[in-house]
Amino acid sequence: MDAWRTPEGEAYEDAIEANNEKLTSLDELAKLIRAIPPSTLVGLRVHARACRFDCLPFPKLEEPRQDWDWDVACLTGFLEHVERLAGKEAAS
Template sequence: MLTRRKLLASTPALAVAVATPAAAVCTMPTSEPDAELLRLGAEFERQYEAWKPYWRTMHAMGETWQEFARSGRFADFMDAWRTPEGDAYEAAIETNNEKLTRLDELAKRIRAIPPSTLAGLMVHARVCRFDCLPLPKLEEAREDWDWDVECLTGFLEHVERMAGSAVQS
């Protein structure tokens, strides 16, 4: 039977990592089994946090566009978002998509590296959450989630919690 003690004793990399978040776990030396995966996980977290404000801006502009569209006032919308540099809504979409593309490329690199430690599994769980659960869904009140979203999120939270606990032990 695999106990937590046996698991920890069998994976020395777990004793080296110092924190639960993937961003903090990247402090492991490069000779550890999941060093590259942990480094990519930390970069993923930084890029994900940097992307969210751009997504929110684009999303808010999109909601405004829908309000103008329902009232048939497309020209008013275009005038509201036009700047000397061009169309601010189009620029918001373009910036969001550029950041999202970089984030997705990083997620692909992470998915290509099989984890060999619980810390690495935690990085994969975080990327799986990004891949499978869109940001708008995660920003809804939890009681409004569909059953599949609730189940997958709960499972990934358990993986992250268990991996994080083992890493800290």
């Protein structure tokens, strides 16, 4: 029997479609963010967060960071520092 035609398969397909819709919405938001150059520390923080979202492959979230590819871990760490510093400076 075709798994996609079972009730479980339909639920799985619905979940995939819902997930894809959310990811598309997030991508559209990231495009809007990237279209506006940051001019404040808060803007820099938002850009760093959007860039981190764009650069981090979702399957990596389930792996320990020490198992990530070096380039992904390096860029992600740098963007986290930018977010942290920009957020700290903007709050003071």
